[in-house]
Amino acid sequence: DTAVSQTPKYLVTQMGNDKSIKCEQNLGHDTMYWYKQDSKKFLKIMFSYNNKELIINETVPNRFSPKSPDKAHLNLHINSLELGDSAVYFCASGKGVRTSPLHFGNGTRLTVT
Amino acid sequence: GQQVMQIPQYQHVQEGEDFTTYCNSSTTLSNIQWYKQRPGGHPVFLIQLVKSGEVKKQKRLTFQFGEAKKNSSLHITATQTTDVGTYFCAGPQGGSEKLVFGKGTKLTVNP
Numbered sequence A: 001d002t003a004v005s006q007t008p009k010y011l012v013t014q015m016g017n018d019k020s021i022k023c024e025q026n027l028g029h030d031t032m033y034w035y036k037q038d039s040k041k042f043l044k045i046m047f048s049y050n051n052k053e054l055i056i057n058e059t060v061p062n063r064f065s066p067k068s069p070d071k072a073h074l075n076l077h078i079n080s081l082e083l084g085d086s087a088v089y090f091c092a093s094g095k096g097v098r099t100s101p102l103h104f105g106n107g108t109r110l111t112v113t
Numbered sequence B: 001g002q003q004v005m006q007i008p009q010y011q012h013v014q015e016g017e018d019f020t021t022y023c024n025s026s027t028t029l030s031n032i033q034w035y036k037q038r039p040g041g042h043p044v045f046l047i048q049l050v051k052s053g054e055v056k057k058q059k060r061l062t063f064q065f066g067e068a069k070k071n072s073s074l075h076i077t078a079t080q081t082t083d084v085g086t087y088f089c090a091g092p093q094g095g096s097e098k099l100v101f102g103k104g105t106k107l108t109v110n111p
Helices: none
Strands: A004-007 A010-013 A019-025 A031-037 A043-050 A053-057 A064-070 A073-078 A087-094 A108-112 B004-007 B010-014 B019-025 B032-037 B043-049 B055-058 B061-065 B071-076 B085-092 B099-101 B105-110
Touching: A004 A087, A010 A019, A019 A031, A019 A087, A019 A108, A031 A073, A043 A064, A043 A073, A043 B099, A053 A064, A073 A087, B004 B085, B010 B019, B019 B085, B019 B105, B032 B071, B043 B055, B043 B061, B071 B085
Parallel strands: A010 A108, B010 B105
Antiparallel strands: A004 A019, A019 A073, A031 A043, A031 A087, A043 A053, A064 A073, A087 A108, B004 B019, B019 B071, B032 B043, B032 B085, B055 B061, B061 B071, B085 B099, B085 B105
């Protein structure tokens, strides 16, 4: 009965490869997010979707492309991976109102070698 | 854009000592949220403060929202080893859905 689930938990890959991370939430929330947490633990928002529509698109390289097939799913595809992409990527969901708290997934630790 | 500053970055305490982390925003916040991230874990929502001057308690944790709604604090009384982790404050940026996180305060507790 996991609320926000991400796969895979760990991802080790070489520079130049393309990889995807999947996220699903069963909370019935309208809004989903991708956050990146770097080695210094700083949490930075990347994207947000509300009911399958992109509403937040931060200054992220266009090698990163989110896709939301429905409001319960938000995937992240990364092309031509670089060393600097190594981080923990968290998916989160919320009710879509600015006052609503976020529920985070367990994270995907991406290591690019 | 709005920034949420959090201090201190690190705090080491002996078990039983108190701990406080402070959060300051460059703009007035409609609300502020606090999250805890255990080592190797994910951020977990603790509480949300909405009203000016609001104070909320959760057992040994006391959360305050400033009168001007630009600052907040989290105080832990008599820390325990289970309190270790990084504590983040977060506030919505302007009128958007974007939740901006502070850089967090990493708490370690020596038994």
